[in-house]
Amino acid sequence: MELLEEVMERPPESIRSPADRLDRDVHDVHDDLNLLAEYDIIHFEEGGRAKKPYVPYDTVRLEFEFGLPRDEGSGSAASA
Template identity: 35%
Template sequence: MTHDTLTIRIESPDEFFDDVETDLRQLDRGNGPEAKRTLSLPDEAALSRVLNTKNVELLRTIATESPASVRELSRLVDRDVKNVSTAVNELESLGLLDLEPDGRAKRPTVWYDGIDVELRLHSDETDDGSAGAVS
């Protein structure tokens, strides 16, 4: 069985763009960048919003039950359709799920079977060798 994992990491916009520049330099040298399935978030608050208990329940239910529509998903989790629809649209905008047209409905799907979270507990060291401040 193939395991596809989404990595969610907290990184500043500068760190994100540094990673993009590294990938572009590799492309310029004729090397393809390492395949990454990563969602970058700016801070812990964003991580908390994305992976709150209700959203994780939605993602797990989509992965295990394969609901045919957002309405069916809302029945499976016993929540209001409007609230589930709002959450599903936010998760789709972040790339955490896909909404596939299926007749008049849209079927929520996930392409991964696990999520890894990268969370640094300290910042990189500064030029003088001392630990930098965490903001």
Template identity: 40%
Template sequence: MGTTGNTTDRTLHIRFREGSDDDIEDALAALDQGETPESHFEVVYHDPADVHRVTRPKSLELLRAIVQHEPESIRETARLVDRDVSQVHRNLNELEELHLVDLTDDGQSKRPSVWYDAIDIDLPLVTPDVGSDEATA
């Protein structure tokens, strides 16, 4: 892992099917050398429908509103995206189930929040069990 100069990497990495052990091995090697490894946060989905739920325009609109405006409640989030509160509440619950949003009780309301400001999605088009011989045949 190279140093990019940005010590506050706030990117959530999303992978479909297979997680990468490379980052874990790099982190362990850095620890062995007495260094602090770079942060790497990853969510692995095994169902393509989950990846689709993340990348839907309505989901991305909500995530952008949360990152850019840090709303204090679901109601405020709904106002920011000009949508019905019940629809936004349902979508935010779905994003919470996908581990993309935290909904924190704040009095009588829930405050949506995310810790990242970018999402990197790794979506391989070849299944890992397909050998190179089969892929070229």
């Protein structure tokens, strides 16, 4: 989320820029940006050797659902 917000607020000239500003490894930021690109959230402008990430939207709405798988045979309700 922090990376997405950074790219939206200050579109960088390269992938290294947000990595430096967020004090993150450039390879990790590269991987995260590519994942966001797979979901069509981040886009890249090719300019020379640098890929410039940008978000072509004014707002981005993300919906997450987390949960652990439940084993049907072991419920958490107490038996009498």
